[in-house]
Amino acid sequence: MSQKSFHVAVVGATGAVGQQMLNTLSEKNFPIGKLSLLASKRSAGQVITFNGESHTIQEATPEAFEGVDLALFSAGGSVSKQLAHEAVKRGAIVVDNTSAFRMDPNVPLVVPEVNEQDLLKHNGIIANPNCSTIQMVVALQPLHEKYSLKKVIVSTYQAVSGAGAKAVEELKEQSKAVLNDEPFEASIMPCASDKKHYQIAFNAVPQIDKFEENGYTFEELKMMNETKKIMHLQNLEIAATCVRLPVETGHSESLYAEFENGNPSVHEIREVLKSAPGVTLQDQPEEQIYPMPALAAGLPDVFVGRIRKDLDRDNAYHMWVVSDNLLKGAAYNSVQIAESLIKLNLL
Amino acid sequence: MSQKSFHVAVVGATGAVGQQMLNTLSEKNFPIGKLSLLASKRSAGQVITFNGESHTIQEATPEAFEGVDLALFSAGGSVSKQLAHEAVKRGAIVVDNTSAFRMDPNVPLVVPEVNEQDLLKHNGIIANPNCSTIQMVVALQPLHEKYSLKKVIVSTYQAVSGAGAKAVEELKEQSKAVLNDEPFEASIMPCASDKKHYQIAFNAVPQIDKFEENGYTFEELKMMNETKKIMHLQNLEIAATCVRLPVETGHSESLYAEFENGNPSVHEIREVLKSAPGVTLQDQPEEQIYPMPALAAGLPDVFVGRIRKDLDRDNAYHMWVVSDNLLKGAAYNSVQIAESLIKLNLL
Numbered sequence: 001m002s003q004k005s006f007h008v009a010v011v012g013a014t015g016a017v018g019q020q021m022l023n024t025l026s027e028k029n030f031p032i033g034k035l036s037l038l039a040s041k042r043s044a045g046q047v048i049t050f051n052g053e054s055h056t057i058q059e060a061t062p063e064a065f066e067g068v069d070l071a072l073f074s075a076g077g078s079v080s081k082q083l084a085h086e087a088v089k090r091g092a093i094v095v096d097n098t099s100a101f102r103m104d105p106n107v108p109l110v111v112p113e114v115n116e117q118d119l120l121k122h123n124g125i126i127a128n129p130n131c132s133t134i135q136m137v138v139a140l141q142p143l144h145e146k147y148s149l150k151k152v153i154v155s156t157y158q159a160v161s162g163a164g165a166k167a168v169e170e171l172k173e174q175s176k177a178v179l180n181d182e183p184f185e186a187s188i189m190p191c192a193s194d195k196k197h198y199q200i201a202f203n204a205v206p207q208i209d210k211f212e213e214n215g216y217t218f219e220e221l222k223m224m225n226e227t228k229k230i231m232h233l234q235n236l237e238i239a240a241t242c243v244r245l246p247v248e249t250g251h252s253e254s255l256y257a258e259f260e261n262g263n264p265s266v267h268e269i270r271e272v273l274k275s276a277p278g279v280t281l282q283d284q285p286e287e288q289i290y291p292m293p294a295l296a297a298g299l300p301d302v303f304v305g306r307i308r309k310d311l312d313r314d315n316a317y318h319m320w321v322v323s324d325n326l327l328k329g330a331a332y333n334s335v336q337i338a339e340s341l342i343k344l345n346l347l
Numbered sequence: 348m349s350q351k352s353f354h355v356a357v358v359g360a361t362g363a364v365g366q367q368m369l370n371t372l373s374e375k376n377f378p379i380g381k382l383s384l385l386a387s388k389r390s391a392g393q394v395i396t397f398n399g400e401s402h403t404i405q406e407a408t409p410e411a412f413e414g415v416d417l418a419l420f421s422a423g424g425s426v427s428k429q430l431a432h433e434a435v436k437r438g439a440i441v442v443d444n445t446s447a448f449r450m451d452p453n454v455p456l457v458v459p460e461v462n463e464q465d466l467l468k469h470n471g472i473i474a475n476p477n478c479s480t481i482q483m484v485v486a487l488q489p490l491h492e493k494y495s496l497k498k499v500i501v502s503t504y505q506a507v508s509g510a511g512a513k514a515v516e517e518l519k520e521q522s523k524a525v526l527n528d529e530p531f532e533a534s535i536m537p538c539a540s541d542k543k544h545y546q547i548a549f550n551a552v553p554q555i556d557k558f559e560e561n562g563y564t565f566e567e568l569k570m571m572n573e574t575k576k577i578m579h580l581q582n583l584e585i586a587a588t589c590v591r592l593p594v595e596t597g598h599s600e601s602l603y604a605e606f607e608n609g610n611p612s613v614h615e616i617r618e619v620l621k622s623a624p625g626v627t628l629q630d631q632p633e634e635q636i637y638p639m640p641a642l643a644a645g646l647p648d649v650f651v652g653r654i655r656k657d658l659d660r661d662n663a664y665h666m667w668v669v670s671d672n673l674l675k676g677a678a679y680n681s682v683q684i685a686e687s688l689i690k691l692n693l694l
Contacts, residue, residue: 179523195635202640203639204599211633211635214655214658215656239658243599245593246549286558292552292553293550308561313584316586
């Protein structure tokens with residue numbers, strides 16, 4: 001039986017997430033008929049090898065989307081705002097990994113393990129959620145389905161690769177400078193577009209993205225608002241504190257979750273998560289087995305461990321959730337969305 | 348007016364906290380008549396300079412406490428269990444920085460800004476709380492006095508120096524190895540006395556101290572139980588998740604706090620903390636001003652920032668609390684206790 005294949009465009013092909021998208025498309029053996037690698041004018045002309053074949057980067061212009069079936073965008077919000085509708089106009093379905101359309105009521109925000117069916121309502125653009133949101137909802141959804149989620153408090157431990165390849169370089173160079181007692185100047189972290197920059201090496205910085213007037217950062221509000229949208233829980237109580245760490249890849253999250261129904265044992269919670277899609281349970285405290293970013297980097301799973309019952313409330317639990325922010329947090333989830341589009345006959 | 352002076356013994360004088368105790372005694376100009384520096388047999392004979400004078404380390408034996416007025420212990424729980432009562436028997440007051448006596452109902456557990464009056468009930472030994480507990484209660488107590496604390500959920504971001512000088516060395520050597528792509532073997536973190544050891548460089552490890560049967564670590568239970576004892580709040584709802592980071596010095600904490608009375612504005616919360624003893628407010632999001640371990644190391648204050656109202660509950664708040672775990676978290680608090688003993692005519 002011959003399988004349908006697609007003209008796929010990757011926008012932002014030279015970036016950290018773009019590279020992971022290509023890796024994921026290759027590893028998943030995605031049915032690509034034709035591949036267009038698009039990027040800024042500056043990167044045009046570069047040659048990238050994909051599945052053994054050389055591809056020349058083209059400039060991402062409206063015309064570059066002629067004939068494209070599927071366009072995976074990961075080149076920043078302004079590029080998506082400028083070009084996503086141009087791609088749709090030319091017949092492509094866009095899976096956008098930026099925050100440009102996530103809260104648009106006409107755009108489904110999708111984590112396939114959680115709300116794949118929302119794809120049926122798409123209007124050409126599908127948004128890929130924020131990295132820190134994705135791993136959290138993958139862990140919470142199977143528990144919500146059984147026990148009905150009421151309240152979430154999350155504190156994050158986020159890796160610098162979420163801020164791009166230059167941020168990773170800054171972490172490495174700065175770490176060397178600190179270890180050698182040499183001077184350095186911070187120029188990217190915590191937020192390249194904000195006024196001040198701080199040391200990230202051997203530090204913990206409680207700012208990711210810019211601040212809103214209510215004192216929360218955009219990253220924190222993204223986690224809170226996107227979770228409600230993806231899980232269809234407009235009345236969920238949820239609060240986030242987002243912190244950047246000197247970790248290259250792999251976001252970690254300390255989660256507190258209260259449920260409406262039942263007070264399952266830790267054993268029951270583990271059983272639910274063991275059979276949950278996308279989740280790998282790593283929870284044997286007696287053997288010191290728990291998730292850590294150093295173990296999760298490079299893997300597509302969402303790892304869950306440190307599951308404990310709250311000692312004061314029977315319906316509340318604590319857990320520790322880790323995933324590769326470039327894979328399940330970005331590229332892998334985007335390609336999964338594309339696979340779901342095929343499965344649902346939408347592509 | 349001549350001031351009374353005291354024969355002070357520092358037990359564990361060669362350790363990371365012992366060194367900070369000597370620095371703090373010197374900086375605070377503590378009235379020392381005679382100084383005995385005690386340590387294990389292995390360290391005996393070493394010479395340490397204090398206020399320009401050379402002192403030879405003596406072995407910590409029962410007899411070494413003859414004539415001592417004040418003994419500051421920081422040489423591990425087993426040394427305290429073995430020698431604290433011997434010191435008391437010989438007339439000394441012991442301020443113990445280990446976990447040996449913290450939950451003993453006959454031993455006051457004291458943070459001077461919070462429960463100085465508990466010193467009046469001492470029986471020779473006073474316990475210095477766990478580092479991560481101290482900075483949290485200093486931030487919470489002034490708010491509790493006004494609004495009555497009901498529930499706390501804390502996730503920590505803890506520095507390796509809390510695990511001793513060897514752990515700091517491991518972080519540095521491992522960081523170099525990772526940066527140079529060289530092999531390394533973890534041998535101390537996350538817990539020297541536990542079975543397995545994991546990479547701490549560029550990682551986040553959700554284990555501090557060993558695991559209890561209920562899935563919490565000792566560190567987490569210490570924070571929960573010690574907070575109740577220090578604040579005299581046996582019914583406080585409190586849960587902790589403790590995580591070790593690749594930070595040399597300075598613990599950070601993401602705190603969620605619910606209060607019984609009133610729903611103060613963030614401005615009011617800031618005003619209370621501004622005038623609170625031991626607290627320095629660093630909370631101007633519009634100027635990207637918030638606490639960070641890289642800024643807090645070497646300073647005795649507890650820094651509080653990122654104060655936000657919970658968006659779902661009027662009586663709930665989020666904040667970020669940072670302090671030097673070797674100073675306010677250990678040595679500085681111990682010396683403050685000694686100062687309080689003088690102030691209360693107990694020494």
